[in-house]
Amino acid sequence: MSKSESESRENNEIESENRILELAKSKPNGISNNDIKTEISNIPPEVWTKTVNKLLKTGVLELFKDKGVLLYKYKDPSKKTEVKGSDNEEKIVYKIIEEAGNKGIWIRDIRFKSNLNMTQLNKVLKSLETKKFIKAVKSVAASKKKVYMLYNLEPDSSVTGGAWYQDQDFESEFVDILNQQCFRFLEGKRESAIKLGGGPLMCRNRSYVTTTDVHKFISELGISKVQLSVDDIESILYTVVLDNKAERTVNSNGEYLYRAIKPFLDPPGVVRTTCGICPIVDRCGDSGLINPKSCKYLTSWLND
Amino acid sequence: MSAQQGLVVRLILLERFGDIVANVGEIIFQNPNSLYHIAKSTKVPLGKVKEALSILIKHNLASFKLNVDGITAVYTLNIKNVFLMLRFPKFINLIKTKFDEEVEILVEEILLKGCLTGSEVILKATARLQENKNISVLIQQLKDKFASLVTAKYVIKLSTPTMKEEDLFALPNIDLKKLLIVLNGGSETLSDAGVYWTINFDRFHQDLRDQLIVNAVTNKFDENIGELMRILLQQMYVRTAPWVPSSNPVPILEVKEILKKRNTHSQLITHFEQYVNILEQDSTGIIRKVGEASGGSYQIEMKHIFNQLVWETIEHIVNEKFDSKASRIFRLVRSRHYIEPEQIQNLVMIPAKEAKRILYQLLEENFLVVNELKRSAPNLGPNKSFTLFHIRLDQIIRNIMELCYKSLYNIMTRRQHEKYLNKRLIDKKQRVDTITHGMRVQGISGDPVLDIEEMITPPETEILNRIGKMLQKLSLTELQIDDTMFSLEMYLMYD
DSSP states (O other): OOHHHHHHHHHHHHHHHHHHHHHHHHOTTOEEHHHHHHHTTTSOHHHHHHHHHHHHHHTSEEEEEETTEEEEEEOOTTTOOOOTTOOHHHHHHHHHHHHHGGGOEEHHHHHHHHOOOHHHHHHHHHHHHHTTSEEEEEOSSSTTOEEEEETTOOOOHHHHOGGGEETTEEOHHHHHHHHHHHHHHHHHHHHHHHHHOSOHHHHHHHTOEEHHHHHHHHHHHTOOSSOOOHHHHHHHHHHHHHTTSEEEEEOTTSOEEEEEOOOSSOOOGGGGSHHHHOTTGGGOOSSSSSOTTTOHHHHHHHTO | OOHHHHHHHHHHHHHHHOHHHHHHHHHHHHSOEEHHHHHHHHTOOHHHHHHHHHHHHHTTSEEEEEOTTSSSEEEEEOHHHHHHGGGHHHHHHHHHHHSOHHHHHHHHHHHHHSOEEHHHHHHHHHHHHOTTSOHHHHHHHHHHHHHHHHHTTSEEEOOOTTOOGGGGGOOOOOOHHHHHHHHTTOOOOOTTTTOEEEEOHHHHHHHHHHHHHHHHHHHHSOHHHHHHHHHHHHHHHHHSOTTOSBOOOEEHHHHHHHHHHHOOOHHHHHTHHHHHHHHHHSTTOOEEEEEOGGGOEEEEBHHHHHHHHHHHHHHHHHHHHSOHHHHHHHHHHHHHSSBOHHHHHHHHTOOHHHHHHHHHHHHHTTSSEEEEEEOOOTTSSSOOEEEEEEOOHHHHHHHHHHHHHHHHHHHHHHHHHHHHHTHHHHHHHHHHHHHHHHHHHTTOOSHHHHHHHTTSOHHHHHHHHHHHHHHHHHHHHHHHHHHHHHHHHHHHHHO
16 A cells, blocks of 8 residues: 555545534534535545544444434533543443433333343443542432433423422421411501502502512522522412412503402301211211210310 | 111101100101001000191191092101201290290290191180280280281191181181180180191291301301392392292392391491492302492302302311321312322322321312223323212212201200119109298298208209209200201202
């Protein structure tokens, strides 16, 4: 092999690499073998196939299959995060996890996508974890379910459950307190509106508050360690509405307005007796251990 | 009609008319029966059965019709009317607040006897009121008061198939002179013999219904709107039959005029339009504007009101029976009609596990029902089926009615039981009371009376007080349960 021959081949290779890259950059949807053939007809196929293989190996090009046709897509090397010192399996797994974004991906789904067996996958995941490329996050939806995502990502609120979750435990006490405080705020607003006087219509309109008002009040109270968003308060206010303590209307800007209301009725008579709320009323009868004559609940209620 | 209802019916009859009537009532509650069948299944002598049936019929608790064989009569129990007897104290109280004590006695007499002629009512009331009064003035007063009861339609003529509707409230011809003769011990055929009057329950229910609405509106808004509602209802009767689901339009100016004349709620008069606006704009939709003429006219949506009230009643029941979290879930299902458990968990802000527990508890107690939708195509990924929760109001109402019957039965059984346990003591107290009362009437006072009174020892008095309180509590509860049943009945009637 003469020197000039090898030189021209090297030149050919460099040229083909540049042209293929240019071509791939111009077509973000990917290029097929035929595209390459027609664009760079002056370079022999065995040369550019080598180049393509090299590019694929370094990760500059990605291989896709669309309707039976192989496509190469350009991948920006600046975006590409180096998975240093990792083998092909790790790269594939890393890629799958990267695609899942901040929602994370379950280990079973990784297995399906990567076609790796369990022990191998576990090993790969462990090694990626120790290298701090990925992290495992426990999902609130199912306490035993772990999802994997890239190390530098902030988990989505559907995974962590948002402000209401701490270590995937729902903080119901916190929600209850917020619910009470929101109601207190609405009630206070209603009372002050009545005190201010004016016509009844004005009283009513003054007692409406927007979510932002409530949000401000709750933030100033400082009962929350985490920063609550307006949407969080909105959902708390909706529980107040569901408790039949407030009503919700929409104003002309499309914002929700809330107002404390009172119920029509007192608790009905039937639940003021013990029998109305008795958990074992179905088993109560004339004979047997549970009967109205010797009922303990009735006795203690009567002796109140 | 349920077994539990039958038990309550039996107890009601037992408390008021005794064993035989209760037994007869029980038989005809189960099945309409002929006289001989009743006698045979109750094992009561025929004469007694006849007596019991006549009592029931006289109180309008039973009715009869010709059997298919064309010879015998078949007797049926009017279950509704039996339950109405629980409501008598409320009727009497209503009359007392609306009229006065004398009218109350007239109504009480009719309620006690089931039906009476006009003269008989007046005679009985006179006998009770005649102390220290001029009899001829008294019966004149009573006659007028009876007439006002008739015109206000609180009492109604016992109808026969041939009677025309306008005759139902025609005033009877009561001859006071003849009444006086009877009162003084003479015998005379009274002028209105054979014309019997009974209580017009519909009219009482109408009043109770209005009271319920006004109270509800007052609770929700304030006194002023409550008063507005009261006048609106009052004006509704001018143009509308009492029981239609939504009234004919009521011109609002008319209401304003009345309020101005009465001048009791100055706030309401100054801001009249605003108050009307508030009531109309409220999401509960109690009244609806139908026209602009003469300052606007409004319809009262009776059916809608009771729909609202019944929902709230049920929500309260869920709240008390389970807890506030359960009622929150219940309201959410109500507002969304059909909803998946995952959505519920997110919206009610209750931990998933807890929410699920409450959901299935509600399902178990029949407050919610589940609809499962299965996807038929199995090749579309994992075969997921949708579980949708929703509410069947009618079913819940039936359940709550049943719960009312059960509670009523338990309360009444307990009361009887307590009475039975302390029978000796109660009897003793009664005897002592009659003796001391007799002595006082004879003019004896001082030591002899005290001696008799001391026959009940202090511990016994204590027990008696305790029992008294207990029985009072039980009776009060009975009335409260009836309140619940009343609002449910109202809903069912409009439904």
